[in-house]
Structure formats: structure tokens, C-alpha cells
Amino acid sequence: MPRYALKIEYHGGPFAGWQRQREQPSVQQAVEEALRRLDPAVGSIAAAGRTDAGVHATGQVAHADLSRDWDPFRLSAALNHHLKPAPVAILGAAAVDGNWHARFSALERRYVFRLLSRRAPATHDAGLVWQVRHPLDPDAMQAGADRLIGRHDFTTFRSTMCQAGSPVKTLDRLTVTTVPHAVGTEYRFDVRARSFLHNQVRSFVGTLERVGAGAWSPDDVTAALQARDRAACGPVCPPQGLYLADVGYPEDPFARS
Template sequence: MPRYALKIEYHGGPFSGWQRQAGQPSVQQALEEALRRLEPKVPSVAAAGRTDAGVHATGQVAHCDLGRNWEPFRLSEALNWHLKPHPVAILAAARVPDDWHARFSAIERRYTYRLISRRAPLTLEAGLAWRINHRLDVEAMRAGAAHLIGRHDFTTFRAALCQAKSPVKTLDAIEIEKIPRDDGGAEYRFHLRARSFLHNQVRSIVGTLERVGAGAWAPSRVAEALAARDRAACGPVAPPQGLYLTGVGYPSDPFAPPEGPG
């Protein structure tokens, strides 16, 4: 059966998360139902990351095995037709080797968290960011984040029900940017990059850094929380609506356009 990689964008608000769950709407279910409108016996699809309820994606990657040879562009167009009206879109499709796996072949995952500071509630961006009504000290947050870069035991920053075999992960980068807004507020974007993440790791880190930016924590307290290896030492967990899976890296990008002559 030919194997295809799919690059997927979705609004996580209406879903219980990526993974199929009995009696709950999921992104995986919406995609598999669309695939089965094309081929009734399509096996289950596998994704690079299982995003939680309310979490969005601009660069999720999944793979599926189909019974016929599809031209990738026609496959993406057909799936987008059958995915309506779900807020899910196939951005690209590509034929991949039979042993290629969306999850196990990945060497990097990238997340962005959006946090907006303004007095008024969000309207057009409701459900797409975490709103707070106070400003944050970006330099203090960067100082706190520096303690988390590298290979560490991240027990403090993972969910109690996390199923990962080990809490040890290597966090390659945390970049924090501040973007002024026309409404007088500011948006803070946290960009995190690692080979893989623990359950709730990104939201736990962002929630902790928000406390640093607000002045409630000194930057050095982040190092103390990490060293504690205790979930109780973590700051509040940021809400899911600000989190986006923005990209997945592979040794060779399956969606890269073929190189032309010369």
C-alpha cells in the first residue's frame, strides 16, 4: 500500500485533541472519515504529535497507507473537500517510503505559544491565545528560560499522567519575542524546539515563565523548580488555546519541492 505524508493545519477548539476518543470529536477521527470517503478500508493514521484538547496546529504531520496511487496534489484537494466543515486543512501531501513514520522518523518538533496582554477581552482572537491584563518583562523571562535549555530531568514540567518512559529530554531552544499591538497591548510569543516533548511540558514552561515576567518569580526560581524534580514546584499550567504545533523536522523534508536541473 502506498504511504503518504500529510501536513495538516487545524483549529483545536472544537476537538478533544488529536487522538481518536470514543464519543468525543477528534482531529484524527475527522481525517480518517475524510480518507474513508476516498477509500473505505484506509487503516488508522499516525501523527507526529498528539495535541491536547484546544491546542492548534499549523504544521502537524501524519501518514496514511492507501490502496491506490494518488497524485499528492489531488489527494490533498480531495481530502480538503471531504473535511468540510471541520476546521482542518491539508496543506500538502507527499509520497514517502513504506518505512517512513510521521512520529518515529521525526528528529524535531516546534511549538509556538501566543500570549496577549491587553485589558479588553479577546474577540477576533478568542480561543487562539491566552489573554492576561498585565505586561511582562521579556528579559526576565529569557533569563528564566535559559535555565531550561539543554538535557535535563523535566519531571517538574510534565503532567502527572504523562506516559513517557523517561522525564529526561533535551530542550534545544526557547525564543521569546514581544510584538506591539495596535490596541495598545502586546503579544508575547514563545518558540520552543526539541526532538520531543513531555505531556504538558510546553504549557508548564510557559505558565512558569509568565510568573517570572509578571515579577512573581525571580528568574533563578526556574532553576530551583527544575532541580526539585517535583510537579508541585511548577508554576501554573498555561491554558491550551495559546499553543500551536508549528512544525516537525525530518532528516529529509518530505514536502520539499523537487530540485530542478542545474
């Protein structure tokens, strides 16, 4: 059966997350139902990352095995037609080798978190950012972020429900940049690693927000990391500012498309 990689964008607000769940809407279910409109024999699809309820994606990747060959452009167009009106879009499709796997072939995941600081309520970005009303110090947040780079035991920064076999991960990048925003400032956290623990990025951002607000120091981030204790973590921020932005592979399957 020919295998196709799909690059997927979605608004996570209406969904209980990526993974199919009983009696709750999921992004996986929406994509699989669209695929079955084209090919009733399609089975379950696999994704690079299982985003939680309310988390968005601009570059999720999944793969599906179909019973016949498709032109990738026609496949993405047909899927987008059948996905309406769900806030899910197929940005690209590509034929891949039968051994290629959206999850296990990936070398890197990149997440972006958007944090908006302003007193007036967010309107156009409602549900797409985490908003706080107080000012934040980006240099202090970056100093705290730097304490997390590298290979560490991230027990402090993972959910107690995390099913990963080990809390040890290598964090390759965590940068904080500012983006001018109408009557406020948006802070964007760019986080990259081969893989992540459950709630790891939201735990990072919630902790660094406390540093930016002056309630924590960068040294407190180091102490929390070294504690290897979930109770030492700062507040876990809400999901609506988090985006799965990109997935890296040895060769980009979508380069030709």
C-alpha cells in the same frame, strides 16, 4: 500499499485533541473519515504529535497508507473537500517510502505559544491566544527560559499523567519574542526539541509568565527545575495559545510540493 505524508493545519477548539476518542470529536477522526470517503480500506493514521484538547496546529504531520496511487495535489484537494466544514486543512501531501513514519522518523518538534497582554478582551484572537491583563517583562522571561535549555530531568514540568518512560529530555530552544498588537503586546514562545513530555510546553509558559509578572525570578525557575517535583512548577497555562508549528525530518517530504 502506497504511503502518503500529510501536513495538517487545524483549530483545536472544537476537538478533544488529536487522538481518536470514544464519543468525543478528534482531529484524527476527522481526517480518517475524510480519507475513507476516498478509500474505504484506509486504516488508522499516525501523527508526529498527539496534541491535547484545545491545542492548535499549523504544521502537524501524519501518514496514511492508501490502496492505490494518488497525485499528491489531487489527494490534498479531495481531502479538503471532504473535511468541510471542520476547521481542518491539508496543507500538503507527499508520497513517502513505506518505512517512513510521521512520528518515529521525526528529528524535531517545534511549538509556538501565543500570550497576549492587554486589558481589553481579545476579539479576533479569542480562543487562539492566552490572554492576561497585566504587563510582562520579556527580558526576565527570556532569562528564566535560558535556565531550561539543555538536557535535564523535567519532572517538575510534566503532567502527573505523562506516560513517557523517562522525564529526561533535551530542550534545544526556548525563545521569547514580542509582537506589536492592537492596544497590547503579544509574546511568542518558540520551543524546540526532539520530543516533549505531556504538558511540558504549557508548564514552561505558565511558569515563565510568573517570571514576566515579577512573581518569580529566573533563579526560582532553576530551583523548580532542580526540585524534580511537580508541586514546584508554576501554574500550567491554558491550551488555546499553543500551536504545533512544525516537525523536522532528515529530508522534508513536502519540499517538492
